[in-house]
Structures are given as C-alpha cells and as structure tokens.
Amino acid sequence: MIEGFFERQSHDAPAPYVLGSVVLSGVSGWGPMPFLVDTGASRTVIHPRDARELLGIPEENLISPPPSWGPPVSGLGVGGGSSYFELPGTIGFTDNTGPPATFPLTFGLAPLTPANASLPSLLGRDILQYFELTRNWPKRVIQLERV
Amino acid sequence: MAVQTPTPADTDRMERQRAKIEADLEFWRGHYEELAQEYPEQFISVHADRVVASDTDLPRLWKKLEALGYGAGETAIEFMTEQPRFVLL
Numbered sequence: 001m002i003e004g005f006f007e008r009q010s011h012d013a014p015a016p017y018v019l020g021s022v023v024l025s026g027v028s029g030w031g032p033m034p035f036l037v038d039t040g041a042s043r044t045v046i047h048p049r050d051a052r053e054l055l056g057i058p059e060e061n062l063i064s065p066p067p068s069w070g071p072p073v074s075g076l077g078v079g080g081g082s083s084y085f086e087l088p089g090t091i092g093f094t095d096n097t098g099p100p101a102t103f104p105l106t107f108g109l110a111p112l113t114p115a116n117a118s119l120p121s122l123l124g125r126d127i128l129q130y131f132e133l134t135r136n137w138p139k140r141v142i143q144l145e146r147v
Numbered sequence: 148m149a150v151q152t153p154t155p156a157d158t159d160r161m162e163r164q165r166a167k168i169e170a171d172l173e174f175w176r177g178h179y180e181e182l183a184q185e186y187p188e189q190f191i192s193v194h195a196d197r198v199v200a201s202d203t204d205l206p207r208l209w210k211k212l213e214a215l216g217y218g219a220g221e222t223a224i225e226f227m228t229e230q231p232r233f234v235l236l
Contacts, residue, residue, distance in 0.1 A: 007176075009175065012231070012232055023151050048205075049224060052220075054220060059209050090150050090152075092153075106148070112205070114204075117190070118190070
C-alpha cells in the first residue's frame with residue numbers, strides 16, 4: 001500500500017498527493033518528488049519547478065530545451081494547449097506492505113512558461129491504472145493499492 | 148523500456164531529500180497563510196525557516212538564489228497567494 005497525504009493551502013480544496021521517486025534516463029539522477037494525484041491527466045507530467053529543484057535539471061534547459069529531448073508534443077487542457085517533451089525514465093513508490101513499486105515510464109516534461117511555473121507535478125492515469133485509489137478527506141486517507 | 152534501479156548512494160541521497168521535502172511541507176503548513184499575506188502573488192524561497200528571496204517571476208527568483216549562493220534544491224520554493232486558485236489541470 002502506498003500512503004499519500006493531503007495538502008491544503010489558502011482557499012484551495014484539499015489536494016491529494018503521493019511522494020514518488022523519479023529518474024529521467026540520461027537527463028537526471030534520482031530524486032524524490034511529490035505528485036498531485038490527477039485522474040484527469042492521461043499521463044504523468046513533471047513541471048519545471050520540480051524539474052530544477054528536485055531533479056537538478058538546469059534552468060536553461062527548461063527555457064531552451066536541448067535537441068536531445070526531441071520535438072515537443074502537444075497536450076490538451078481545460079485552459080488550452082500545452083507542450084511537453086517525452087522523456088523515458090522510471091518512477092517508484094515506497095510500499096508499506098511490500099517491495100517498492102517501480103514502473104518504466106515515458107514522462108511528460110514541461111518547459112518553463114509563466115502559466116506552469118507554480119504548478120505541481122502530476123501523477124496521471126498512465127500510472128494510476130495499476131492501482132485502486134482511496135481518497136477520503138474526512139479521514140485524511142490517500143492510498144494507492146496495486147490491482 | 149527497462150526499469151532503472153537506484154544505487155545505494157542514490158537511495159541514501161533520496162532519503163535525505165525526502166526528509167527535506169517532508170520538513171518543507173510541514174513548514175508551509177504552519178506558515179503559508181502569514182507568508183501569503185506578507186508576499187502576495189510572489190514566489191518565495193525559504194532556507195532554515197527564513198525567507199531568503201522573493202520575486203513574482205520564478206526564473207528571476209532562481210537568479211537571485213544563485214547570486215546568494217544557493218543551488219537547486221537547497222531552499223524550499225512556493226508560490227504565495229491569498230486568492231482562491233482555480234487550477235484546472
């Protein structure tokens with residue numbers, strides 16, 4: 001079982017998070033990262049603040065991505081389109097009932113824009129499909145259980 | 148695509164980073180509202196429970212931190228706002 005937590009800032013509704021571990025092949029070393037659990041996101045996305053602060057990706061690469069990252073892909077959102085770079089890597093989670101749960105994954109890495117500078121990274125359905133999600137704010141419970 | 152496995156050195160480093168993240172989250176839980184009043188609509192950077200830099204623009208904040216000698220991940224950065232945020236992801 002993977003245990004998450006809620007964060008609630010300012011006037012926001014409580015937001016469910018889990019702490020994962022991430023490595024982007026050939027781009028970053030391993031780093032722990034809080035992910036907002038987002039059942040509306042089709043894929044897991046790392047946003048730029050986390051990319052620099054938690055994975056050590058240089059700021060200049062987030063502003064002018066290197067050619068080795070390949071062409072950006074477009075994503076659709078409620079607020080309009082966004083572009084992402086598809087980078088392979090691994091995501092892992094501490095499981096308190098067994099060995100760590102690890103998955104190979106193609107991450108979306110967002111280049112820095114004014115609109116995404118304050119956004120958390122997102123745990124999308126490409127990973128959530130492997131879990132049963134329990135979300136209970138009154139009991140302060142966020143759990144992911146392998147199915 | 149193969150699963151990569153952290154080395155023991157990676158694991159040790161991540162344990163330290165994880166402890167820092169948890170301490171940072173605890174700090175924001177206890178201080179977010181007062182800091183949001185003091186630094187509305189700004190990114191702020193905190194080190195040792197003290198605000199060391201602030202700016203409305205994240206890249207400018209990173210430059211300020213570099214000038215102060217703080218590298219990536221050495222401080223905790225959060226965006227402060229008292230306004231309800233309608234984040235639709």
